[in-house]
Amino acid sequence: MPVVGTAGHVDHGKSTLIQRITGRNPDRWAEERKRGLTIDLGFAWTTLPGGLEVSFVDVPGHERFLKNMLAGIEAIDFALFVVAADEGWMPQSEEHLAVLDLLEVRQGVVAVTKSDVVEPDLLDLAMAETEEQLAGTSLESAPVLAVSGVTGAGVPDLLRTMAEELSIRRDADTGRPRLWVDRSFAVPGAGTIVTGTLLDGSLSVDDSVMIYPGERETRIRGIQSHETTHPSVGPGRRVALNLAGIDHHELARGDMIGLPGQWVTSDRVVVSLRTARFVDELDQRGAYQLHIGSSAHRVEITGMRAGGAVLQTDTPIPVAVGDRFILRDTGRRLVVGGGRVVDPTPGRAERAMFAASNLDPSHSPDQIADMLLAIRGRESLSRLSAETHGGSPVGGVIVGEEAITTELFGDLTARASTLVGEEHDAHPLRPGVPLATLAERLGVTPAIAEEVVTRSKDLIRRGPDVAAEGHRAGLTQTQEEAWARARDRLARDLSVPVESELGLDSDVIAHKVRSGDLVRVSTDLLFLPEQIEEIKSHLRALQGDFTVAEFRDQAGVTRKYAVPILEWTDKEGLTVRRGDVRRLR
Numbered sequence: 001m002p003v004v005g006t007a008g009h010v011d012h013g014k015s016t017l018i019q020r021i022t023g024r025n026p027d028r029w030a031e032e033r034k035r036g037l038t039i040d041l042g043f044a045w046t047t048l049p050g051g052l053e054v055s056f057v058d059v060p061g062h063e064r065f066l067k068n069m070l071a072g073i074e075a076i077d078f079a080l081f082v083v084a085a086d087e088g089w090m091p092q093s094e095e096h097l098a099v100l101d102l103l104e105v106r107q108g109v110v111a112v113t114k115s116d117v118v119e120p121d122l123l124d125l126a127m128a129e130t131e132e133q134l135a136g137t138s139l140e141s142a143p144v145l146a147v148s149g150v151t152g153a154g155v156p157d158l159l160r161t162m163a164e165e166l167s168i169r170r171d172a173d174t175g176r177p178r179l180w181v182d183r184s185f186a187v188p189g190a191g192t193i194v195t196g197t198l199l200d201g202s203l204s205v206d207d208s209v210m211i212y213p214g215e216r217e218t219r220i221r222g223i224q225s226h227e228t229t230h231p232s233v234g235p236g237r238r239v240a241l242n243l244a245g246i247d248h249h250e251l252a253r254g255d256m257i258g259l260p261g262q263w264v265t266s267d268r269v270v271v272s273l274r275t276a277r278f279v280d281e282l283d284q285r286g287a288y289q290l291h292i293g294s295s296a297h298r299v300e301i302t303g304m305r306a307g308g309a310v311l312q313t314d315t316p317i318p319v320a321v322g323d324r325f326i327l328r329d330t331g332r333r334l335v336v337g338g339g340r341v342v343d344p345t346p347g348r349a350e351r352a353m354f355a356a357s358n359l360d361p362s363h364s365p366d367q368i369a370d371m372l373l374a375i376r377g378r379e380s381l382s383r384l385s386a387e388t389h390g391g392s393p394v395g396g397v398i399v400g401e402e403a404i405t406t407e408l409f410g411d412l413t414a415r416a417s418t419l420v421g422e423e424h425d426a427h428p429l430r431p432g433v434p435l436a437t438l439a440e441r442l443g444v445t446p447a448i449a450e451e452v453v454t455r456s457k458d459l460i461r462r463g464p465d466v467a468a469e470g471h472r473a474g475l476t477q478t479q480e481e482a483w484a485r486a487r488d489r490l491a492r493d494l495s496v497p498v499e500s501e502l503g504l505d506s507d508v509i510a511h512k513v514r515s516g517d518l519v520r521v522s523t524d525l526l527f528l529p530e531q532i533e534e535i536k537s538h539l540r541a542l543q544g545d546f547t548v549a550e551f552r553d554q555a556g557v558t559r560k561y562a563v564p565i566l567e568w569t570d571k572e573g574l575t576v577r578r579g580d581v582r583r584l585r
Contacts, residue, residue, distance in 0.1 A: 102338025177201030254295030365391030
């Protein structure tokens with residue numbers, strides 16, 4: 001269902017025209033009706049010729065209420081721009097047109113109102129002036145029609161034109177519903193009600209939803225659209241949601257309702273930025289307000305370059321790539337710029353700003369996900385999806401729930417080969433680098449490190465370790481000589497020297513243990529394989545249960561050796577201990 005937003009200078013007849021079209025007065029407040037001035041957002045609806053139902057968001061035209069106007073303009077996709085024939089183009093006409101142009105609203109129709117109170121020549125002049133002012137903006141091709149909200153003159157033509165212009169529009173359901181709250185109130189017997197325009201997805205009764213920011217979870221108890229109850233509702237409709245378990249004071253205009261886990265919040269974003277046509281340039285030190293969705297935030301421009309900027313907001317906001325925004329100078333109370341979010345959670349801002357020039361709203365979510373991945377190098381698939389309206393990168397390497405650019409993956413592979421080579425050079429007897437250690441040194445998860453090794457032509461897995469292809473651990477001549485001496489000392493009897501007395505460095509000992517040339521029995525006792533067989537022979541010589549002392553005497557060793565040997569045989573499953581005795585298993 002299309003959402004039509006009004007725009008135009010104060011007292012140019014927007015609300016009167018909406019009431020003529022819909023039969024409903026969009027001014028909600030008594031003060032508005034008393035003063036004849038729209039102060040806040042108003043809503044109405046009707047069915048156009050041909051049967052198309054449309055919603056209207058009537059926004060205030062007075063400069064003092066521009067903030068309220070901006071709260072309702074983001075969700076519109078068709079503009080009903082109003083210019084009064086008796087006054088012609090006015091300051092808020094220009095500013096409202098700038099808002100629509102910066103938000104890239106390209107569908108619309110222009111109504112030159114109050115045609116009944118001016119002479120034909122003045123009406124023709126007002127229409128010509130309006131067409132001239134539209135030139136070079138997103139609405140430059142919009143039809144310009146003369147109407148009267150009071151008499152109804154021209155209104156049938158206006159409605160037929162709107163129906164024709166809207167006939168090709170379709171609301172896409174991406175499965176990522178998003179509703180910016182513009183009202184929150186309580187209804188006796190029902191509880192909390194919020195209203196807004198539903199975008200990008202469908203919602204149903206009993207759906208669990210999240211309120212962003214703050215990520216407060218609630219449940220939908222009921223749904224209404226245009227005063228009709230629905231079990232579910234699709235995108236592009238004005239919607240009222242009855243929410244369970246939350247007080248209406250806990251929500252406010254500017255909050256966003258979506259599904260859990262589908263959105264991220266950020267207080268720093270990179271944007272593409274262009275100025276309003278009446279603004280020469282922006283001062284980075286100015287005082288600005290960011291309008292996005294139905295929310296408004298104090299914002300600082302912390303970095304700028306041609307076509308892009310880095311914005312720091314006062315509070316986190318739920319954003320995704322491509323989200324439209326307006327920038328307002330609070331000192332001058334003037335709309336000065338707008339654009340789209342390029343990177344919702346930037347790392348290297350300079351790269352992100354450079355990428356801003358490549359962002360095209362027509363890009364698919366997958367293409368935008370590829371762009372973000374190219375900027376960041378690596379990112380989780382869930383975050384890319386949340387920031388790109390459900391996009392998933394087509395290129396790169398996917399490892400579990402993480403995506404990595406081909407370029408970064410190649411760098412990781414090269415670095416891994418270098419790290420493993422350095423380990424072999426420093427410790428030639430070690431089998432390689434433990435995978436967990438390699439992952440830590442690369443700054444990636446073990447899963448990514450394993451994928452790097454799997455795809456590398458130069459690296460192989462050896463158990464828990466990573467080695468260079470073709471690497472074979474071997475002793476130097478000096479180490480071989482030291483090993484021969486240590487082996488001779490060990491072979492003399494079971495009362496072997498402790499490790500520190502063998503004259504071997506730790507790498508040689510670890511290498512010999514891995515190769516099976518040594519067996520570690522305790523932290524400081526090592527035996528040759530043949531000595532282990534001798535120990536097993538002594539065990540077999542003992543019949544039935546035996547004590548430590550009986551094994552000590554059988555093996556001809558002291559208790560210093562007998563205890564750790566038997567503890568090792570227990571651990572290896574050769575013996576079973578019961579109290580003070582053991583038995584051969």
